[in-house]
Amino acid sequence: MFETVLVANRGEIAVRVIRTLRALGIRSVAVYSDADADARHVREADEAVRIGPPPATESYLSAERLIEAARSTGAQAVHPGYGFLAENASFARACEEAGLTFIGPSADAIALMGDKIRAKETVQAAGVPVVPGGRDPDLADAARELGAPVLLKPSAGGGGKGMRLVRDLSVLEDEIAAARREARASFGDDTLLVERWVDRPRHIEIQVLADAHGHVVHLGERECSLQRRHQKVVEEAP
Known part of the structure; x- marks a missing residue:
């Protein structure tokens, strides 16, 4: 069990992690920018x-x-929360090299599936159908x-940030530039991919949780189709 965990995030998710650490008897360390000096976390x-x-x-x-x-x-450990560097393989690897436990997937797993372009190429190579794109x-x-x-998407992150629906290709270059700016500000990486827009899709997930000891469980299916600005609002399970 860790004695001290640094929470590499802010806001609601940082508060939730801090409260869980307290319940487990683990000391928590918050980080903040000048804008968040008086924040709850x-x-x-x-x-x-x-x-x-x-x-x-x-x-x-x-x-x-x-x-x-x-x-x-x-x-002794870093909890990334979600967003920011939570899906950044370089950060996970840097933690490992610094002797810190990254509370999340391994750097190799993140590199394979945390990046949308690599994830899409990986499942496509396995014969899984994907939405056409570039x-x-x-x-x-x-x-x-x-x-x-x-639909333009940042390759390096999620949460709907940087995603742009382009219905008129005459404004494509402006939309690409705007998507890059938001992706760079949110994830530190402005790499984009584009996909054919699927109107009124169903978003169904089956999440799998595994630990370092080889224990693997699935958490059932989740209906995640109710979204606002490409971000999930309600998830229903099973």
Whole structure:
């Protein structure tokens, strides 16, 4: 069992992780940018460390500052929450190299499935049908070949951030630029892919949970079709 865990996130998810750590008798370390100095997760943690100015690229997306915060507070593990660096294989690997346990998938697993482009290529190679699309560096050409409407997606993250529905290809270049800006600000990576737009789709998930000891369970099916701005609002299970 860990004695101290650094929570590499902010807001509601950081508060939830901190409260769970407290219930388990584990000391928590929060991190914050200047914009979040008075945030709830900072007040609830046992210790809090400033990691930079308000821009996420200079604080919550800085692997170096997060790892230094973990080292300086004696944390043995890092919980990434969701968003920011939670699906960043480089961050997970940097934690491992620093002697910190990354509470989440291995760096190899994240590299394989956390990136949308690699994940799509992996399942496609296994014979799983995928939505037609394309990727950088031929993004614009692929979009025009598909024909409107198309959906632009950041490859490195989720939560609906940076996703753009393009119904008029005359504004494609502007939409690509806007999607890149949001992806860079949210995930530190502006790589995009494009897919044919599927109108009124059903979003069904079967989530699988595994640990480092080889125990694997599935958590049943989830109906996740109720969304707002490409982000799930309600998940129903089973």
